[in-house]
Amino acid sequence: MPLDDRYQLAFKLYPYERSTDQDASAPVRHPVVVVGGGPIGVATALDLGLQGIPVVLLDDHEGVGQGSRAICFAKRTLEITHRYGCGQPMLDKGVIWNLGKVFHDDRQVFEFNLLPEQGHRYPAFINLQQPYFERFLVDRVRTAQAQGAPIELRGKNRVDAVDVLDDHVILDISTPDGPYRIEADWLIGCDGASSPLRKMMGLDFEGRVFEDNFLIADITMKADFPTERWFWFEPHFKSGDSALLHKQPDGVWRIDFQLGWDIDRTEELKEENVRRRLDAMLGPDVEYELVWTSIYRFQCRRMKTFRQGRVIFAGDAAHQVSPFGARGANSGIQDVDNLGWKLGLVLNGTASESLLDSYDVERRYGADENILNSSRSTDFITPKSKISHVFRNAVLDLAEHHPFARPLVNSGRLSVPCVYDGLPLNTPDALPNGPARTRPGAPCPDAPLEQGFLLDHLGGDFVLLGVGVDVPDTISAHGLVLRGLTVPASGDIRDRYLGEAPGAVYLIRPDQHVAARWPAFDATSVPKAVARAIGKD
Amino acid sequence: MALNTAPNIPDPDGFYAELLNAHDGLSDDDSIALNARLLLILANHIGDRAVLTEALAAASKGDT
Ligand SMILES: Cc1cc2nc3c(=O)[nH]c(=O)nc-3n(C[C@H](O)[C@H](O)[C@H](O)COP(=O)(O)OP(=O)(O)OC[C@H]3O[C@@H](n4cnc5c(N)ncnc54)[C@H](O)[C@@H]3O)c2cc1C
Numbered sequence: 043m044p045l046d047d048r049y050q051l052a053f054k055l056y057p058y059e060r061s062t063d064q065d066a067s068a069p070v071r072h073p074v075v076v077v078g079g080g081p082i083g084v085a086t087a088l089d090l091g092l093q094g095i096p097v098v099l100l101d102d103h104e105g106v107g108q109g110s111r112a113i114c115f116a117k118r119t120l121e122i123t124h125r126y127g128c129g130q131p132m133l134d135k136g137v138i139w140n141l142g143k144v145f146h147d148d149r150q151v152f153e154f155n156l157l158p159e160q161g162h163r164y165p166a167f168i169n170l171q172q173p174y175f176e177r178f179l180v181d182r183v184r185t186a187q188a189q190g191a192p193i194e195l196r197g198k199n200r201v202d203a204v205d206v207l208d209d210h211v212i213l214d215i216s217t218p219d220g221p222y223r224i225e226a227d228w229l230i231g232c233d234g235a236s237s238p239l240r241k242m243m244g245l246d247f248e249g250r251v252f253e254d255n256f257l258i259a260d261i262t263m264k265a266d267f268p269t270e271r272w273f274w275f276e277p278h279f280k281s282g283d284s285a286l287l288h289k290q291p292d293g294v295w296r297i298d299f300q301l302g303w304d305i306d307r308t309e310e311l312k313e314e315n316v317r318r319r320l321d322a323m324l325g326p327d328v329e330y331e332l333v334w335t336s337i338y339r340f341q342c343r344r345m346k347t348f349r350q351g352r353v354i355f356a357g358d359a360a361h362q363v364s365p366f367g368a369r370g371a372n373s374g375i376q377d378v379d380n381l382g383w384k385l386g387l388v389l390n391g392t393a394s395e396s397l398l399d400s401y402d403v404e405r406r407y408g409a410d411e412n413i414l415n416s417s418r419s420t421d422f423i424t425p426k427s428k429i430s431h432v433f434r435n436a437v438l439d440l441a442e443h444h445p446f447a448r449p450l451v452n453s454g455r456l457s458v459p460c461v462y463d464g465l466p467l468n469t470p471d472a473l474p475n476g477p478a479r480t481r482p483g484a485p486c487p488d489a490p491l492e493q494g495f496l497l498d499h500l501g502g503d504f505v506l507l508g509v510g511v512d513v514p515d516t517i518s519a520h521g522l523v524l525r526g527l528t529v530p531a532s533g534d535i536r537d538r539y540l541g542e543a544p545g546a547v548y549l550i551r552p553d554q555h556v557a558a559r560w561p562a563f564d565a566t567s568v569p570k571a572v573a574r575a576i577g578k579d
Numbered sequence: 580m581a582l583n584t585a586p587n588i589p590d591p592d593g594f595y596a597e598l599l600n601a602h603d604g605l606s607d608d609d610s611i612a613l614n615a616r617l618l619l620i621l622a623n624h625i626g627d628r629a630v631l632t633e634a635l636a637a638a639s640k641g642d643t
Contacts, residue, residue: 429611436615446623 045200045216047103052173055105055180058198064222072098073389075213075226077201077239079103081112081172082357082374083232084179084195088126089382091186091193095389098224099193100215102200106180110260110334112172113288113296114368118459118485119375120164121554125501128182129164132175136168137289142271144451146438148278152448156456161534162488163495166456169290171260172371204229204242204353211352228385229353232374235341237359243350249343250417252364254424255301256338257282259316262293263330273453275423275438281319284423286453294333297323300424307337340364340420342413348377349402356381361409366419366454369412376459377405383502383552387576392521397577400467408460415455422452459485462555469549469558469571475542476559486554489534496535499527501554504572509535510545511563519569520578524549551575582633 056079063070074090076083079101087099115132123129143153158166183193202221203214211229215222231239240247272287279285282299290296299319301310309315316335324330344361348354357374381401387393425431440447462468462483471481479487488497499505504524506513510531517524531540540546549558549571558571573579588594601617602610622631 429615432611432615433619436612436619439612440616440619444620447619450619 043202043216045102045198045218049103050108051103051105052108053106053177053180055177056101056195056197057104058218059196060217060219061194061196061222063224064217064219069212069223069225071210071225071227072096073226074098074228074230074385075100075211075224076230076232077213078231078233078237078357078359079195079197080232080234080357081176081179081371082359082378083230084176084183085123085126085375085378086230086232086356086381087193087195088179088183088186088191089378090385091183091191092126093382093386094192095386096192097194098226099195100199100201100213101195101197104197106173106176108173108334109336110171110173110290110296112175112365112368112371113169113290114372114457115168115170115175116368116372116457116459117162117164117166118457119372120168121488121497122375122379123179124163124497125379125554126179126182127186128178131178131181132170133164133168135174135178135291136170137269137291138165138168139269139271139289140166141268142273142453144438144441144453145272145274145277146435146442147276149442151275151438151441151451154448161490163497164488167368169288169296171290171292171294174291175371201233201239201242204239206243206351206353209352227352228389230381231353231355231359232357233359235358235362237355239353240345240355240359243353245345245350247343247345247362249341249362249413252340252342252420252424253303253426254283254339254420255303255305255307255310256340257299257301257310257316257319257335258338259297259299259320259335260290260294260333261297261320261330262333263295263324263328264293265324265328265330267295275434275453277323279322281323284453285323287323295330301337305337311335311337338365342417342420344406344409344413347402348405349398354381354385354398354401356405360405361413363409363412363416364420365416366423367412367416367457368454369416369457372457373408373412376408377401379553380405380408386552387522393576393578400465400577404462404465404467407462407465411460412457419452419454423454461485467551467557467575467577469567469574471559472567473543473546473559473561476546477538477541480539480548480556480559482556482558484556486548486550486556487538489538491529491535496529497554500550501552503552504557504575505548505550506563506568507539507548507550508545508563509539509548511547513547513563517565517568519572520576522572522576524568524572549575582630582637584637 074097076099090097205212274285284300286298288296356377468482508528513526557575
């Protein structure tokens with residue numbers, strides 16, 4: 043197969059360069075190889091590289107694809123990228139929105155305000171074109187490299203075959219200079235929803251295909267629509283069975299039309315037909331330019347397991363969701379956050395390989411939650427039977443006058459990170475009357491601390507957080523050195539971490555999830571919880 | 580609270596007539612829509628998830 047681009051590039055960020063591996067007499071072995079330079083692959087390389095782990099990323103293109111796809115990036119994603127050092131440029135470029143309006147036919151059914159909780163560094167959501175999101179990640183790789191992070195991005199390196207052995211993987215790679223071969227102790231598959239790696243290994247990817255097509259159009263226009271999310275069910279302008287209007291940076295608007303099942307793709311993608319739908323929606327006087335159009339059929343599916351020995355899958359390669367609720371890239375970034383520290387501890391010998399099975403368990407749990415949520419949204423937006431259509435419209439009719447029906451309206455639930463409830467790395471909750479939102483398994487909510495924020499002080503390593511309780515500065519346990527952090531029990535930290543409790547001690551994982559919590563510091567409980575959190579128990 | 584399946588509606592004949600009256604003159608589609616709205620309103624009034632689950636199960640069993 044020739045090495046032609048499958049899509050146009052928005053930004054050429056890692057042009058092909060010949061690697062010395064291509065001239066080596068025997069295949070060179072690398073500790074970690076990542077396949078795929080989408081957002082998830084690049085974030086993986088960044089996470090590992092910032093830990094000082096040498097990582098080689100292979101992508102079959104030389105940069106970021108033109109198609110915008112994801113536009114909504116959630117608070118948790120921004121918190122994670124903040125830890126990597128690139129959350130701020132995303133926030134600076136992104137559009138913040140709080141108000142959403144829901145329409146049925148020609149009536150506004152209701153509007154909602156996200157009413158973001160105060161005391162967080164990042165908003166609930168920003169809208170940002172995916173190519174920018176990816177570029178900020180790659181920019182951060184470049185500064186990290188300059189500071190010595192051992193990351194290599196190899197563009198125009200397509201993985202064509204793999205041989206998966208017990209303790210390493212052999213990869214056959216095509217380049218403009220011909221093929222070569224490398225070996226990897228660990229291979230991370232981030233090669234997207236149609237993952238060639240998954241196919242090479244003959245692995246399953248099962249779930250539901252939603253029998254509907256969505257036309258996605260990004261347009262620029264000089265219209266004074268407000269920075270809000272507008273969603274129409276059965277819009278009066280008849281451009282689709284549902285429609286969405288959402289603002290992005292650079293004066294770009296995302297518009298989605300639900301086209302139905304039986305469509306002629308080529309016909310629908312013709313500019314005149316796209317424009318006909320847009321004109322009906324926007325009215326005759328609005329001038330606009332098409333930036334990008336595409337038609338998607340949405341699916342919800344995942345692999346049976348995300349780990350196959352030395353091969354680990356992350357992002358769309360492991361799980362795919364319909365985009366209602368923006369859980370694709372957002373959940374993939376949580377995969378990275380979960381995998382990074384675990385692989386780090388396995389590679390430096392602190393934890394055994396079995397810790398990586400907890401990646402599979404925790405992120406499959408997350409994927410199932412995301413699939414559940416986005417399937418429910420899709421079922422509401424695209425009713426599959428007459429009676430589901432009747433109920434959907436009954437909800438919309440009632441929602442106009444009765445507040446009780448509004449929570450039933452589901453045009454996409456906001457992506458929130460999952461709580462690893464009841465999973466093996468957690469130590470059972472030992473804080474009486476502690477807030478539910480910070481129970482073991484939960485991601486730590488942010489809160490103001492001194493001149494900055496609490497999350498600035500968490501993550502990257504294990505932290506023992508004392509809230510109104512003194513904890514030692516360092517504690518050694520099972521080959522790890524925990525960082526102790528004592529903070530005053532006041533303000534948002536008190537509300538979010540103590541509730542009714544007078545004080546608390548939290549063991550916090552490198553991905554900022556709570557591993558254990560107690561009312562007081564106890565020198566024997568902490569190492570036990572650490573052992574559990576690194577799979578030594 | 581468990582699902583109350585004992586007689587609980589005062590004036591059962593009057594209620595039944597009111598229910599049918601509400602559907603008077605409606606097309607089948609409009610009747611189905613009305614039933615759906617009614618069900619949602621009542622379900623919200625009950626508000627107890629366990630009772631709703633029991634009610635769904637009882638209704639699904641039908642007359643068997
Ligand atoms: C219309 C639409 C709207 C969406 N909206 C949102 C949203 O608002 N929020 C959100 O979070 N998510 C959203 N998503 C989902 C989001 O786009 C994906 O979840 C995200 O792109 C997944 O990233 P990834 O890195 O796993 O895979 P990809 O972005 O698909 O990247 C895979 C990479 O692997 C490369 N590759 C493939 N095969 C090979 C090979 N053999 N060798 C080397 N490289 C290879 C590809 O070229 C590509 O660069 C949306 C998706 C769609 C379609």
